[in-house]
Amino acid sequence: MPDTTNEKDTRKTDGDYTPPGGSSMDHRISLGGETMDYSASADWMVLRKKDKPAAEMFHISYVKKDGGDRPITFVFNGGPGASSVFLHLGAMGPRRARFxxxxxxxxxxxxxxxxxxxxxxxxxxxxxxxxxxGLSRPVDEKEGKTGNGGNGKTDDSQSGASGDDSSEYWQLKRDLESLGEFISKYLSRHRRWESPVYIAGESYGGFRTAKLTRMLQQDFGVGLSGAIIISPAMEFTLLDGSDYDVLMWLDTFPTMAAAAHVHGKSRKKREGEDLRSYMQRAADFALKDLLPVLAAGDMYGEQKKKRVLRLASDYLGLSRDTVVKKNGRVDIRYFVKNLLRDQGLHLGLYDASLKVRDPYPDRDEYTGPDPTLHNVDRVFAAGINTQLRKHIGLETERDYTILSMDVNSKWKIDTRKHALQSQVGATDDLRYGMSLNPDMKVFLCHGIFDLVTPYFAAERISNLMKLGKDQKRQLQVKHYDGGHMFYTWESSRHQFYLDMKDLYSRNSEE
Incomplete structure (x- = not known):
């Protein structure tokens, strides 16, 4: 169906500042057996600090024509430093990348x-x-412009501003505040305060989502109908293991066992046993047998410890000597490098069911390309530039930044009251948000082969939240085949869509 409208340069003056000009096109698509007319728009929202422009936040929206106050969902990815392209073109948008x-x-x-x-x-x-x-940039505080383009022109440089100026938004709390400011402004600009509001985020974006269930409602007055938390990093302490803790090693064990099962390396697989049943056995073993060994070490007794660690090696498909020497603490990078090393292959950290030819088979370090993270960048890069420049009609010389390692490396925690405060997490905020709004539905999900943010952490955390019976009915935890971006799997993307369709319909019926 040809485009019916092509509105370029939707530039609007925001106070004394003119952001770059956006663009909008009308399209038609068949969804759920019905034809839908919708508007696809790309634009910038000016964020302010002390009433002065501080940043231009880029966003892409899809709105049903004459849809009234239907639900509206605000979506972001993680990193930190990731644009929203992954959920946009991988799962949710009206057009998607081919996989x-x-x-x-x-x-x-x-x-x-x-x-x-x-x-x-x-x-x-x-x-x-x-x-x-993406195309979001800070505004130079002194000159009131972005990069070397300035004053609404769209030929800005890729970086936008110097590192110190940019870093104001590269902090935990300030980042959340910018999202809250954007969502509040968007609802006002488009008169959508009466619409059911949802938020959805992946990875660090899942962390953002959980934190925002509190901040959005308490500080910005945005009532939430639902929060969808995808492949989240809920508690930072669970992401970094050492010789002196246990939880990271516990959480990654069932996922490594699943990968060993898929790649034919497990020595604990039973005849006719399906993958999910095997993973449940591995999780039960990790909780009941491996956990005491990880926690007590030599206090557990040498013979009993070796017996458990040998069993652990059988689940993981690694040599018994290796797992015993490591005291059961098998680093995920060691695992993906070595499980299929005899075949010259390594696995993915973000999807351990996938494998790729190891370019450096003689090296001990894991330095090859990740078959998920690195191999899909080109797919999303082509997709987002096609969508913006061809299907929305945006004219800009800015480069769309899919993933900025500069942002990631400069990220700061601005919530610590003391240097020794180490507990940085989002679960408390989620519990607070659920208490603040008992009608808000929460959907928490992972891909079962994701080693970076393993699904078993969500299983444990959801059972440690001390929720009441009514709150438990509002929280759904589900995991899909696939990895960190499980929605790139065709079957998982479709099931995810069906689950979300059910979630939104249940909210509309209540």
Whole structure:
């Protein structure tokens, strides 16, 4: 269906400051057996500090024509330093990038296709790029311009501003505040305060989502109908293991066991046993047998310790001597480097079911490309530039930053009251948000082969939240086949869509 409208340069003056000009096009798509007309827009929202422009936050929205006050969902990814392109073109948007059924990248050239699993069927969508990602840039405080373009021109440089100026938004609390400011302004600008509001985020974006269930409602007055937390890092302390703690090693064990099962390396697989049953046995073993060994070490007794560690090695498909020497603490990078090393292959950290030829088989370090994170960048890069410049009609010379390692490396924790305060997490905020709004639904999900943010952490955390019976009914935990971006798997993307369609419909019926 040809475009019916092409509105370029939707530039609006925000106070005394003119941001770059956006663009909008009307489209038509078939979703859920019905034809839908919708508007696809790309634009910037000016964020302010002391009434002066501080940043231009870029966003892409899809809104059903004459849809009224239907639900609206604000979406962001993580990193920190990631744009929203992954959820946008991987799962939710009306167009999606093409992937093979197992989530691997097809050969170039890469193109887009209509997404039959788009959430646009049941909610309007706003994809937000945090400052320093996508086309979002800080504004020079002294000169009132971004980079070397300035004053609304769209020929800005890629970086936008110097590191020190940019870093104001590269902090935990300040980042959340910028998202809260954006969402509040968007609802006001588009008169959507009466719409059911949802937020959805992946990875560090899942951390953001959980934190925002408190901040958005308490500090910005935005009532939430739902929060979708995808492949989250809920507690930072669970991401970094050592010789003196146990939880990271515990959480990654079932996922490594699942990978060993898939790649035919497990020595604990039972005849006719399916993968999920095997993973449950591995999780039970980790909790009941491995955990005491990890926690007590030599206090457990040498013989009993060796017996448990040998059993652990059978689940993981590694040599018994290796797991015993490591005292059961098998680093995920060691695992993905060595499980199939005899075949010259290594696995992915973000999806351990995938494997790739190891370019450095003689080296002990894991330095090859991740078959998920690195192999899909080109697919999303082609997709977002096609969508913006061809299907939305945006004219800009800014480079779309998919993932900024500069942002990631400069990220700061601005919530610590003391240097020794180490507990940085989002679960307390989620519990607070659920208490603040007992009607808010929460959906927490992972991919079962993700070693970076393992699913078993969510299983444990959800059972440690001390929720009441009514609150437990509002929290759903589910995990899909696939890795960190499980929605690149065809079957998982479709099931995710069905689950979300059910979640939104249940909210509309209540």
């Amino acid at each position: 093979n059924a197992d989530g691997t990248a097809p050969p170039p050239p890469h193109s887009l296709m209509d997404n039959a699993d788009s959430w646009l069927e049941f909610t309007d969508l706003v994809f937000i790029d945090p400052i320093g990602t």
